[in-house]
Amino acid sequence: MAFSLLVKHELRLLWREPGTKVLMGVMLLLLLISTWSGAVYFTEKQQQHEDATTMARALWEQQGDKNPHSAAHYGTHAFLPVTLLAVFDPGTQPFTGVSLFLEAHRQNFAVYSPVEDRSSLSRFGQLTPTFIFTFLFPLFIIFLGYRSVIAERENGMLRLLLSQGVRMKHILTGKAAALWILVSGFFLLFALIGLIVLLVSGSEATYFLRYALMMAGWLLYFGIFIHLSVWVSAKAGSQAQALVLLLGFWVLSTLFVPRLIAAAADQVHPVPDTVSFQQAVQRQLSEGIDGHNPLSEHTRAFEDSVLAAHGVTNPADLPFNLGGLMLQVSEEFEKEVFDYHMARISLIHEQQLNLFKLSAIVSPAALVRLFSMGMAGTDMAAFNHFRDQAEAFRIELMRELNEDLMIYAVGDRAQGYTAGVELFSQNITFEYEPPRAVEWITKYLTHGLLLLLWSGLSFGLLLTASRTTEV
Template identity: 30%
Template sequence: MILRRIIGKEILQAIRNRQVLLFGLVVAALLLAASAVGYVSFDRQRAQMARAQQERRAEWLGQGEKHPHIATHFGTFVFKPKTGLSFFDYGLEAYTGTSVYLEAHFQHEFMFRPAQDHSALIRFGELSGALVLQVLLPLLIIFLCFGAFTQEKESGTLRLALSQGVSRRQLAWGKVLAYYSIVLALLVPTLTVALGGAFWQAGLPWTGDLARRLALLAAGYAGYFFGFVCLGVLVSAWARSSRNALLALLTVWIGFVIILPKTTAALGDNLHPLPAMQAYQQGISRDVDHGLPGDTTKAGRSARLVRATLRQYRADSVQQLPLNVEWVTAQAGEDYLDRVQTLHRDSLRQTLERQNRLSSYASFVDPFLALRNLSMALTGTDLYASLDFQRQAGAYRLGLIRTLHADAAKNSKYGQFFEYHPGQSLWASVPDFSYRLPAVGPALRPYGLEIGALLLWVLGLPLALHLSVHRFPL
């Protein structure tokens, strides 16, 4: 009964505070606006990518009669489709590229990075629903909670409440539950309208994986806000004045959302620098031409394969072989190129992981980093989703080239090139590219530290409040 009265009193007092109410309405309006803008951008880009994919597929099927190896150089584009939740959290999609041109002998750079068309201000983040919840809503919580105890200390009502038998813990938890109820009352209808409207307009299919992603997103953000409410009440309980409490909480907020993220990113880049693009490409070319450690040169590998093929078919010359060995060696070269690229890509991925590991460790003192990384993972807009798209695109490229080279080896004669020119039936035997987003379990696997850090935030702050609040100064 006492706890219920405390909750009711705090909610009524917060509603009467016009500044807090106005700030809450502004945050809700920003959240709706960010979701609407994000959906419009998502819908436009999704339609553009789908149309571009159809056009490239039509070009591939309609390229006419030509030698299969010429078709491998004609190539095609593949596009990373927009994930269903990317309108809420843009993640790294502005930086990682959304399409790539596939052809023989080369692994082209991923293109169409929206960040290239923006000013340097994009580094501070684009306005999205995730940004509003991660950055602006904690500010609302700070303004809601900073005077939880200090205002009652300054007015003298705190001693009066305690003299009537109300415990400090009852006061603290009554205030926490009241403020958290206000936050949820603001967010639940707003997010229901924003997300529900977007899903209805987009006609996105409801799947078990999507439901799990939404449930985990809701749990992560709910825990994040609960920790901030507990922090605000805890600081207010120990502060001597409302001014001191507000300054302390604002300092913490600046450290969480500005200083620590920028510092960890810069430190990671300095400690584990990425190779220059030119050096990276030169390393791949060198390993292809001269061979990986323990391997011979490109010419030596081709000669060895020809000798092995002759022995396999017990032939004295390449003209006696039942297949065109030119395209067997050409495909072997593509397989070796894929092997070299995989090794260099793995080395690059390991460097990126070492850079990101710093922010993972820092998330134990900064819940913003933990939630930001987990939010990107659950919406399919993080680094690992981009790397998975690159992996699937590379596998598709290799399969496309292997199909065409196998046909050329089987149906053309050694030394002939333009004499063999199949048509659309061969091009149609190569299926269209279809990217599949990893399930939620594998998507979260690299983020064990962030999950632990967020759990520590959710459990540690309430525990600290419960254990220390009975000793705060009056």
């Protein structure tokens, strides 16, 4: 019997199963609902992002006449950009804050995460395409494939096929191919809907590439369960045993291992609490120039060095405002301190992530989630990229304000100097620049290759079953 006939025969058997159409209908309905709700959420958040950005800029420019350093403490906000691919995989965005308050002398943590407005129950199982792909699609594949070989062994069809000269290898790969066609055809129908969403939204070319890689990653993930379902069906002693073994692997790989490794990562690499973090920062800040305390040891030493360099003894004789210079020097020193401690936090997160990656050895679900979030630009690396740019903007904004104070608050204007809309309207505006395509492709190439390896190993396991399967 030709291989193509085996595949067609298996497809007919799968399609005749009443449960196949029911499961596909339920899956399609859930995917459409999740995509529609995600698109609505994206539209609302995008509008909120635009409104908040416009309002923050207007408040900054219209804050009234005041000392530039008072304006620095008045501060402004940077808002986390909304990505359309978050419709398919929101990643960590529901848990990270969406707004950074930017002010003088300090780096603030993001605030107002979306999950703060939800109940604890809704946080557990948010209905998104990623949730469906990670947890429900494998179950769909398992229920389609767990009977594929064992049922034919029990009814004698397997022995009959082998007696007619059909090789076991072709039987197993034919059943896997039929599952591949059914699952990928159904999945690509959804992928086409997502592609239409991207086209209608007028997304940039890089989004299409990210989306294509994300969909390819999910197909590899589904392939792992396809191969394992047929392999277990060939090796199990009964249909019940095959189902139990496959469901056990599903529980282990999608639920147990990722949560166990995440909990272990928190214990092995704990993140300092807020109080400890602030205390460590304040200790180091006390060792440098304080732009608000002219009597501190470091501030006096800096002032003496500046006066000596310009050959004067009175700050009023300097051609610039010494206070503005000290504020800027203090800002740069404080940035170094905050950068150091924030880098330590980022290192701990990276160590936790590296430990979590170990779960990919027995959990393709953990691996595909990391890859999918990376492609969607919704993981912690993407958030840190935004945070770093917001911090660079904060420092540049403080520099503009302090330089205005240095240049214009001199002589008779030094006392009670104020600036107004003519300065604030010319200050730089925060514009987020996403990472280049080559940066994130390089970063997540290993994840994609590991998914490919997982799929290849599971297929190799299926091929070995052709030599050891009992009839």
